[in-house]
Amino acid sequence: MEVRSKRHGRVRVPFDCEKGMPHTEAIVKGIRVDMCGEDWPRPKDTGLKISGLLLHKLKLVRYTPWLLQEISTRLNIPSSYTAEDYTLDKMNVDTLIVGGGTSGIFALRRTKGLLIANDLETDVLLDPMTETSDLANTVKQTLKSESSRILKGDFLGKFSEGYLLRVERRLILVNPSKIIFATGGRYLPPIFEGNDLPHVISRRLYLRRRKRYNKVLVLGSSDDAVRTAIVAKGKVLTPEGVKLFSRRGLELIEEHGVEVEEVKWLRVKAKSESLEATWDKGQGKFDAIVFSPVKQPRVEPIANSGCAYKFYPNMGIYLPEHDMDGYMKECNHYVTGGGRGIWWEELSALSGTTPFDPEAVQQLKEGLKETTLRQYYTNDFITVKSPYLYGEGGYMCLCEDVTYEDIMEVVRKGYVDVEAIKRTTGLATGMCQGKACSYIAGSVTRSNSLITFRSPLLTM
C-alpha cells in the first residue's frame, strides 16, 4: 500500500514498526490499517518539498486567508474514523514494569508486579547473533511462565487520576508505588538528503524484515551498527569524527573485518526502484539503508511520569537522570536497560536486577566501564558532533513534513531548544508527538531539554 505524507505528498512507509512511530498507521476509509502488515512500494522520489516557513515569509498569504483553508482541505489526512469506544476500570498494582524487553523481563522475575508492553518481541529474539543464546532462552521461558502477569497493551502516561494503561478496548487506571521503566531505546533516522525514502529503516525493523533485503548499507556510530553490518554483510558509514563503539564493538569490527568508513556527507536518491547512495568517498545501490546511529532511550514515558532527564553530550542522546542501580530520585521510580542507554543484552539483563540486588550494581558498574556511557556516571562531559548528522538535508519531522533546512533557519534566529523549535516550526506536533523528531532535533542543536511529552502517550 502506498501512503503519501501530509503536506509534501512524499511516498512514505514506516522506518520502524514501533507503535506510534511515523507512518505506522494509515486510515483507509475510516479504518485503522497497520502499515507494518502491508506490502511496501519501492522507493520513489515524489511530492513537492516546500518550506513550511513560507507561511510566514509570503506576505500575500496574510491577505488571502481563504487560501489557508484551501491548503488545509488539501492536506493528506483522513476524512473519517470508524466508531470505537473504551471501558474504564481500576486495578491494584504495587510494582508496574513498563516495557517487555530483556531488562523488563529480568525485572519481572524479581517482583510480584505486573508488566505492560505492546511489543514482546525483543531484539535478542530477532538478532541471529543472539536468538539462540541462553539469555534469549531465559527471556522466552519467562514470557511463558509469567504470562499471567504480563499485559499486552499500552502505557498511556500519567493523568490526574493515576497512570493509565490500555489493553485492547479497556482502559485501566493504576496507582503503583513503584514503576520500573524498562522502556528500551530506539534507533532514529539520521539527517541526510533522502532520509525519508521508503526502505531507509531502523536496525530493529531490518531484523524483522531482513529476508527481503540483499544489499544493505549500514549507518551508525554504535556497536549496534557493527552488529547490523555483520548480519547484513554490509559496510558501516559513520559521521566523520563520531565513534561511539565500546571495546566489544571494536573487537567485533576486528574479528569480522567490518568495514567502517567515516563520511563527511551522504545523499540518497530513489533510482530505478532502489536506493542510490552517494557520499564523499563512494557510492552504491542498495535495497535498504539501515540505521542505528545510537540507541536513544524512550524518555517520553519517563519524563511524562515526572522523572528528570538530561542531555548526555558524549553520545548526543538524552538519558533519564538515574543512579547506578537505576533509581531516579526525582520521581522515585527506576529505569533499566535500553531506557538508560544500555545496548548489550547481558548488561541490560543485569540492569533489570539492580533495583533488587545490590550485588548486581557492582557488576553492572564494571560492565559499563567498557562503554561510552561510563562518563555519565563520572560527570565527565565532552561534546561530540551529533551521531545523526550525515548531511545537511532531508526531513527532521516526518509527520508534519518539516525539513532540516527549516529547522536550521529558526535555530539561526535563536530558537535553539526543542520546545522553541516546536513552537516556531510545528515539529513534534504530528502523529508521533515528537517520539522521533524531538530527539534528533535536540541532538543536532544540543538542546538541554526536549518538549513536554504530554498524555496520552499514544492516541486514545
Next chain:
Amino acid sequence: MRVVILGAGGHGLSLAYHLVKKGINDISMVEAKRINYGSSGRNAGRYRYHFYTKENVEFAKEGIPYLLKLCKDLPLNPLCMKTGYLWILDDEKSKDVISRAHSLWSSEGVGGKFLPCNDFDFLKIEEECYLAPQDGSFHHDYLSLGMYEAIKDHVKVIIGEAMRLKVSGGKIVGVEVNGSIIPADVVAVTLGAWTGHFMKRNGIEVPVEPEKKEIFVTEDLKFRVKPLTISKRIYFSHTLKGEIIGGVEDEVPRGFGELDISVERSLSFTRTLRSLVKGAEGIRILRGWSGYYEMTPDHSHIMGFSDSWPDGLYVDAGYSGHGMMFSPYSGKIMADLIADGVKNKFTKIFSPQRFEENKLIDERMVI
C-alpha cells in the same frame, strides 16, 4: 525610563513590543519559566466580539480589529482567519443567554443569526444554532512569538521569578529577582493567572485567581469544523493543520495545582465530539494539556493602576479565559499609558479600582 515587565506571555510581550515602537530602550522582561510558558502558550487561539456585556463588546470592537491588523505586520504569521462562533442552543439556559445577548450584539453592529444546526454539514444534530460570523481564529504561538521576534534584540529577558517590589517614598524603585534587585522606574505586572498571587505577596489586593482548564487536540481529520462550536458540554474547532482542538465546559475549583489532564475529561471530550461531528465517530485525542484561566470576580480584565498603589506600578491581567485575543490591543493601551500618560477610556472601565468602588462588570460569557 527603566521599565521592568513581569511575565513574558502575550500581554507582557505586547507591552514590550509597543514600548519598543515608542523608542523606549531600557526594557527588561522577567519570566519565571520560558517565553509563553503560561496561558499564552496553552490557549485555543480564538477571537470574538461576542461578550455578554456592553463594556467587553466595545472593548472587542477596538481590540479585535487591532489584532487583525497586527496579524499582517508581525514577522511570524499568526494565521488570523474569520471562522465564526457557533452556539448549539441545546438547553434553555443557552437559549436564554444568547437571545438576550443577541439584542445587545445587534445594537452594537455585531449581530449574528439563529439557524438550524444542520445547515452545517459537519454537525449531526437537529437543534437550533446561533452563528456569530464575525469571530475567528489565530495561532497563539505565532502571535506571541511574532511580537517577541520583532523586538527580541531590543529587550532584555531575565529568567527568574519576580519576588518583591521595592518601593521608596511611595514610588517603585525596583523588583527582586534571583536574589538581586533590578532597578526600575516602572514595573508592569502582566503575570496572567499568577498576578493575584504576586500582588498579594507584596501586600496589594488584586483579585485574579487561577482556574485550571484542560484542552485537547485530536488526530487529523479533513478540515470541516470551521466555526468554534459551543455546546453545553464541550467547545471545539478545527485547526488549519487538521486537528480538532477543544475543551470541556465545566466548573473547576480555583487554585494552582498540577498542570496535567484527567482521564475523565479526556473521555468526556472525545465521546461528546464523536457524537456531534460527522466522520469523527472514532477519532482519538493526540494529546491534552492544561493551563489557567485568570479569573476575576466579574470575569473581566484589570488594566491600569490604582491611586492607592506606589507610583510606577501597573497591572494588565485577569482576562478570565479570553485574553490572548486582546493581548495586542491591551499592550498598546498600556504602552500609551506608561510612556505617554495617555489614559484610554478602557483604563477607567477596567480599572483595578472598580472592585473598591463596586463598579463591577457583569460579564457571563466565559468560554
